[in-house]
Amino acid sequence: MPRRLQSVLAYTTHDPDLVPGDFVAVPLGKREEIGCVWDEAEVVAARLPADLAFPPPKPVDPSRLRPVFRRIDAPGLPETLRCFVDWVSAYTLAPQGMVLAMAMRGWTPAPPKAVRLWRLASPGHPPKLTAARQKVLDAAAARPMSIKALAEKAGVSSAVISACIKLNLLEAAPSEPAFRDDADDVPRPPTLSASQEVIARALRDAVQKQQFEAILLEGVTGSGKTEVYLEAVQECLALKRQSLVLLPEIALSTQWISRFTRRFGFAPLVWHSSMGDGHRRRVWQHVRNGAPCVVVGARSALFLPFTDLGLVIVDEEHEPAFKQEEGVIYHGRDMAVLRARQAAVPVMLVSATPSLETLANVQAGRYRHLVLPDRHAGAALPDVRALDMRLAPPSRGQFLSPTLLSACRETLARGEQAMLFLNRRGYAPLTLCRQCGHRIECPKCTAWLVEHRAQRRMVCHHCEYAMPIPTQCPSCAATESLVPVGPGIERVTEEVQRELAGVRILVMSSDSLVSAEAARIAVTQIARQEVDLIIGTQLVAKGWHFPHLTLVGVVDADLGLNGGDLRAAERTVQLLQQVGGRAGREARPGTVLLQTYLPDHPAMKALVSQDFHHFMAQEAANRRPGFWPPFGRLAALIVSAETPESADALARALSDAAPKGEGLEVLGPAPAPLTKLRGRHRRRLLLRTRKGIAVQPLLRLWLQKLRLKSDQKIVVDIDPVSFF
Structure with missing residues (x-):
């Protein structure tokens, strides 16, 4: 793995075949390290505009140069990726070595191990099968799969798969292209409405032109934006080129991959930081080899070595999760536009609540604007109402208003599902002492420790410092004096269990959905109506489709408006409109109830009126005089x-x-x-x-x-x- 050097180092070589992009073994101090041969300074300068150009390199005495040891026999970095690394480095002021390291996360000098696939063995006289083994055979009947994929599809442990192999119920299958483990036999393209088909045709045409164009695909929640932009992906595959789809959250990939697999009959390549090293190496090599494919991933997928990129899509483009805040600090949405421009391919930014930056680019004529104004299949937008907590406050010590609780009871009585949203993890955001007023803070950060009662510990959500919940005040040593202040979703869950006895509850947060598999199980439970009420943080706002969900209650709609953040109101409207958009996405109408102490705030009025563009016009008018972004x-x-x-x-x-x-x-x-x-x-x-x-x-x-x-x-x- 290349070291994250602050600057480019110079070496000498006598290998006439060495070219930029090749990987080499070089001396660095007393060690041998892997490096990537980079383009000469003049070539790099020609790639960049004058205002981003790197300072000229300092002259090097040729006699002091050390020789390259050898070339590594492995595919090198394509020129398009080297150009992208230079641009990101120059734009963010991050060292080229740090950006290069991001592009090397899946690189290996050795070819990745092939995934071994298993299929049903030839018919014989099988022993008496357990229920678990029968599930494995039923799953394996579809197509050859890896042990991991078989276990997930059958809902059993890998030990059950191994037992089936030992009993000769499964046999090794001939090698097939990887990443088709979850594929169905027959693709099922959707039937588009007339308005969807108009937009889909425009997106397909953009892919066919094979030139750069930035397109904002805006559509109300539930309008079928995903199915429409998958038509562009289909067009790119027909041209035998590569597509990249960026999602803001790993958890979203579960439902997205299922939808994609039903649509195309094979699974996409998946890329994010939680994937194992072996998986990352296989994806990196597959993309580098130039084979037609679709990659779905987090923002880091931008740094994969695409050699025939034909399309870039940024889903939920407004999401702050696309901004990387540590290491190389960059915005995935903006760098996706740059990646598409360099590859001369279209980029599609998709959202029901576009960012003000993207809307400003539309108004300036830099982006084309395509709109899906209606929900799919005749579904109506939910009815949004503000609950003034000053007029109908919750009971003492509680956080859910009588109106919201009553709406939950009525919804569940009809056999429908409800959701409560609070963007705050844990049990309580603050713990203080009633005797001396001491507040329990993180020793490393200017932040309160958040009580996580289920885990019996207090946690800092900034540095992950943790300690057991104390039994006495750390300041005055008083016992039974510590009290939780304010609600987190654990406390709301406790209140729901008390007020709505017998209700089946599912909590969706980064603490409970710790993997893509956990998210898949949760989505399956919701779809099968094995859950009555969902309680979640911002994770539930990101593109989920829950067909039986008709009520969304926002516990603290004012939460995001606190503080002096430039984008506080914009983010609040985007987040809560996305959360509310989970309700009533099919035949049954939906309702959204916002608990607020600020019903007259412009953000609350915009949510109730559902006039997003009027609100964004006001935001633009407020920022333009002071030259605040995007002005x-x-x-x-x-x-x-x-x-x-x-x-x-x-x-x-x-x-x-x-x-x-x-x-x-x-x-x-x-x-x-x-x-x-x-x-x-x-x-x-x-x-x-x-x-x-x-x-x-x-x-x-x-x-x-x-x-x-x-x-x-x-x-x-x-x-x-x-x-x-």
């Missing part, structure tokens, strides 16, 4: 150090060296909202410029003026979306 440029500089004094000194030095000029302004320094994170003290500065001013050259010159001490660090976030 200006923004870059954040986060200073951190081991002591507050060191952080303050560096922040002051950074402020003193700040660039000056017309159309730009430096805000700060100021303590970051999370003043302490993972033991480091943090300060923030913001560089704000008018739209036409490039921020990267300003930042390069600014940072060159500083000399950092060993404990000090500056992180640059171009186009920040959060301000923690």
Whole structure:
């Protein structure tokens, strides 16, 4: 694996066949390391616009160069990916070595091991079968599968599969293309409505042109956006080219893959950080070999070595989850547009609640806008109502209003499903002492510890520090004085169990759905109506289709409006409209109830009126005069150090060296909202410029003026979306 070097290193070679993209073994200090041969500085400079160009390399004495040991016999990085690495590095100001490391996560010098597949053995005289073994044989009747896929499809352990192999009930199958383990025999393309077919035809035409074009596909929740853009994927496959579909959350991939497999008769390639090393190596090699395929993955899938990319799709393009906040800090949506532009292929941004940045690009004529205004199959949008908690508050010590509880009872009595949404994990966000007022905080972060009563511990959601729930106050040692303040979804679950006895509850959060398999099981239970009421965090807002769900209750609709975040109102409307969009997606009408203490807030009014575009027009009007994004440029500089004094000194030095000029302004320094994170003290500065001013050259010159001490660090976030 290449080391994450800050700069490109120079070596000498006598191998005339060595070309950019090849992997080589080189000396680095006293070690042997793997490196990638990069393009010459002039070639890299020609790829980048002038305002993103890297500083010219320092001259190197040829006599000091060490020789390359040897070339690694493995497929190299294609030019398109090297170009993408250069662009991402130049745009984000991240070292090229760090970006290259992201592109190498699935690389290996040895070919990946083939997945062994198993099929039904030739008919014989099978022994008496247990129920579990019969399930395996039923699953294996469809097509050859791996042991893991057979176990998942049959709902048994791998030990049962091994037993079937020993009993000669299963036999090894001839090699088949990998990643078709879950395939059905016959693809089932959907029947599109007239309005869907018009949009689908436009998307297919864009793929056929094989040229860059950015398209916003907007459609109300339940309008069938996925089925429509899969028509573009089908067109790309017909051209025998590669497609990339980005999803904001791993958990979403379960339902998406099932839908894809039903549609096409084979499974896509899956890529995200939770996949095992062997799987990642097979996907990397499959993509690098240029075979037609469809990859569905998280934002990191952008760095796969596509050699014949024909289409890029960003589903739920408005999602903040597409922004990577650590390491190489980049926005997956924006880099997806760049990747498509470099490959000269269309990119489709899909959302029911597009970001203001994307809408601004539509208004400027840079993106084409296609709209699905109605729900599929005649389903109606849900009725959205605000419950003024000042007029009908919950009982003392509770968090669900009588109106919401009554609506839940009526919904469940009709045999329908309900959902309660609260974007807060755990039991309570704060624990304090009634005797002395002490609040239990994280020792490493400026944050309260969140009580997770089910796990019997308190956790920091920023650094994952954890401790057992104390039995006495850490400050005054009083016993039985600690009380939870505010609700998390565990506390809401406890209240529901008390108020709606006998209701079958499923909790959906990152604490309960820890894998794609857990998400698959949860979705299956909901679809089979083995669940009456779903209680979830933001995970439930992301594109799920629950056909029997007709009521959504938002426990704290005001939660996201707190604080001074530039995008707080926009995010609240997007999140809650997406959550509400889970209700009434089929024949039965849906209802959304918003518990709020701010019914007159513009965000609440927009949700009730369901006039998303009027709200976004107001947001644009508020940001335009101050040149706030998307009408200006923004870059954040986060200073951190081991002591507050060191952080303050560096922040002051950074402020003193700040660039000056017309159309730009430096805000700060100021303590970051999370003043302490993972033991480091943090300060923030913001560089704000008018739209036409490039921020990267300003930042390069600014940072060159500083000399950092060993404990000090500056992180640059171009186009920040959060301000923690």
